[in-house]
Amino acid sequence: MSATFHDDLAGAEPLDPGDARALQRRMAGLVRADPVEPDRISTVAGLDVSYAAGDTRLVAAAVVLSLPELRVVDSATAVAEPRFPYVPGLFAFREVPPLLDAIGTLSVTPDVFVCDGFGVAHPRRFGLASHLGVLLERRTLGVGKSPFVGYAEPPAAERGSWSPLVDDGAVVGRSLRTRSGVRPVYVSVRHRVDLGGASELVLRLAPEYRLPEPIRHADRLSRDVLADRAPQRP
């Protein structure tokens, strides 16, 4: 797909954490929450980045699946050297550049991007999903594996149960049970997507395992490329 929407901001890579936080505060104002109807979504891209122990390289992957079949229809990867250290809250500055590279070589433009991280469930309401959504001006949502900010009551044990993730008095996401009896994932919307629609979509994307299929595919692909192995079986 084509380049980013806000190219000016995409090229604005901060030099230090202070600049990065300031940039997040400015960009947070560009985020919107539009309703999304899961029935009208036909392609979803899963995104993930892998790292290796004794290797400085990092590999970003984007895998596009069709709905409701959940079949892989496109994929792309990008190898890079991290340009920013891992700092909680500034995660996007580390992973967005390589993710944009991978996304840029996709031959199709997916309806929604599912990120490994959060959207507005973030100290400055501008996590990875928000960041990517604003730069691409596309629908994005985040699925986290562990809580970052806020608190959520444990959802009931059955798949589909959820509870609001509240931070500083605001609902910033949902703790959602995608598998009965398995610890929940944290859905955090953020750009041109609403929380209810995002949760319903995540449930459709995760019919069998805890994590959404698009993310599982991206995780496996990025790991295979990093290990210099041929992409594994479907």
Added chain:
DNA sequence: GCGACAG
């Protein structure tokens, strides 16, 4: 001041 802290 101290602890927590997405991946």
Added chain:
DNA sequence: ATCTTGTCGC
């Protein structure tokens, strides 16, 4: 994120 074996359970 990544380093790692076996083991309990459906």
